[in-house]
């Protein structure tokens with residue numbers, strides 16, 4: 481019987497790696513902005529920075545643990561099962577430190593065969609699937625588990641659903657690593673990506689429909705052998721921790737109303753379990769800060785974060801829903817010139833280019849960043865924007 485070693489608290493080297501982390505990811509400009517009430521004006525451009533933005537506690541902890549791992553095992557082969565977080569700068573620094581990323585195959589599974597006995601494997605902040613963890617345990621790897629406690633909290637909830645024979649309805653994106661990891665802990669699950677999908681499913685629960693049409697909709701969204709007529713009688717709600725909080729709440733309430741209407745209030749506890757409070761604090765703070773920021777008179781928003789970062793995408797959606805011109809960029813290189821910006825529209829996989837994005841007159845730009853964006857990247861974007869205009 482193999483006996484894997486798990487490290488879940490780092491190696492007591494936080495003070496040692498702190499200097500490296502600060503020089504790689506912190507910024508004097510952001511400190512200056514914060515001192516000035518999150519406002520800075522130069523060259524006819526006023527930047528208004530959200531009160532909460534960038535690295536969250538869970539990301540900070542995961543990146544710090546990865547740096548500690550390299551120090552603790554200077555000579556060992558180190559893998560990471562995925563991007564530690566969704567930020568290209570951080571991931572490229574880890575590669576430079578000799579930490580290798582497991583490749584994702586075309587079918588979405590990982591190439592795990594390259595991992596050898598006694599290698600060190602880091603699990604990222606959004607966790608790993610049960611199957612991956614089982615494989616690494618069998619290989620007798622040394623596992624550094626940086627899974628954010630907020631994510632583990634959702635896993636506990638999903639496991640409780642399974643014990644009570646409840647199907648987990650997971651509000652998330654089925655190809656997001658966190659949702660893959662969460663769904664692997666459920667016996668039976670159905671992933672809903674948004675309120676519109678949830679409404680379609682609620683209608684099926686109440687009024688029935690064609691099982692074939694249901695199962696043909698999205699084969700990646702449900703567990704093997706899923707039967708909507710059998711598996712939607714007892715449901716519990718869970719979520720990817722970085723979804724839009726308001727949407728998760730609406731989905732929870734929709735299914736509660738649906739099960740109440742179908743089975744009656746006296747037995748609702750036999751048919752419905754609520755999501756509880758599983759949107760993480762950091763996601764909520766950043767979404768609240770965005771809502772607060774867009775109450776101000778802004779001309780446009782720049783939202784900074786990896787293009788595969790779910791929480792960054794949701795910040796972008798908040799700005800767009802409120803009618804503000806908004807661009808999701810992943811760093812300063814997206815700002816090509818005062819006339820041209822490269823950015824990712826919501827729900828598109830490819831980037832677009834927009835011209836004439838920066839007004840010629842004095843302009844107020846709101847800035848926010850997802851939970852995996854270092855301050856240094858935010859600062860570089862702001863410097864680039866300032867540099868587009870001559871001093872006025």
Ligand code: SF4
Nearest residue numbers: 536538628630721760
């Ligand atoms: S966004 Fe939330 S769940 Fe994700 S790593 Fe940060 S604190 Fe944890």
